[in-house]
Amino acid sequence: MRSYDAMHPGYGWASNKGYGSAGHLEALRRLGPTPLHRRSFAPVAQLELL
Numbered sequence: 001m002r003s004y005d006a007m008h009p010g011y012g013w014a015s016n017k018g019y020g021s022a023g024h025l026e027a028l029r030r031l032g033p034t035p036l037h038r039r040s041f042a043p044v045a046q047l048e049l050l
Contacts, residue, residue, distance in 0.1 A: 001013045001014055001016060002014045004036055008034045008036065010027050010030075010031050011024055011027040011028070011031065011034070012024050012027065013036075020041075020043060025043055028043055028044065028047065029047070032047065033047060033048070
């Protein structure tokens with residue numbers, strides 16, 4: 001996850017343990033999904049509908 005954090009700063013990947021933390025969800029809203037985000041993850045799927 002640390003290498004993903006370097007590739008996609010702002011999402012908190014280095015401290016993300018596989019759950020939707022408040023900071024990570026806010027980054028998703030602010031920055032949008034990356035190629036690393038599962039499209040089946042509800043917050044990502046909802047963003048892609050907008």
